[in-house]
Amino acid sequence: MKWKEIRRRAGALLLSVAIFAGSVPMGGYAAEEQVLEELTKAPEDGEQKMLCTIIEKRGSAPRSAGTQMVVTSLGRVVGTIGGGCAEAEVIMACRKHFYKIREGVPHPACEKIRIRMTTDNAEEEGMVCGGTILVLLEEADDLS
Numbered sequence: 001m002k003w004k005e006i007r008r009r010a011g012a013l014l015l016s017v018a019i020f021a022g023s024v025p026m027g028g029y030a031a032e033e034q035v036l037e038e039l040t041k042a043p044e045d046g047e048q049k050m051l052c053t054i055i056e057k058r059g060s061a062p063r064s065a066g067t068q069m070v071v072t073s074l075g076r077v078v079g080t081i082g083g084g085c086a087e088a089e090v091i092m093a094c095r096k097h098f099y100k101i102r103e104g105v106p107h108p109a110c111e112k113i114r115i116r117m118t119t120d121n122a123e124e125e126g127m128v129c130g131g132t133i134l135v136l137l138e139e140a141d142d143l144s
Helices: 003-021 031-040 084-103
Strands: 049-058 068-072 077-079 110-116 132-139
Touching: 031 049, 031 068, 031 077, 049 084, 068 084, 084 110, 084 132
Parallel strands: none
Antiparallel strands: 049 068, 049 132, 068 077, 110 132
């Protein structure tokens, strides 16, 4: 199986698991309320949280600038920035950040990552949008 196919399937699986687990809103609370609630909830012992915000959208993308989600070092994802492979890339970047924290590797408290859903790779990756998003990842200290 090719790497791109693995990433496409992983993104689809991640979204399915998130929907099943209730991380991706399917009614009830608005996504913004869920994100705020997660950010203000006291972290579990040793838990870190990352706030992921789309700060720029170019072309067609599933979500707009300002859309947010929270990723925790315990594997929770609250909210969504669009699902699929793009969201999986952001979650993977958060996991790398958590690893650096855990291992004491020097790292910035925030970083930006650009996700390209261009026609060059969109179909191969299972993305249908064709645009790009710029996502700001920020360590979210205990705000409770």
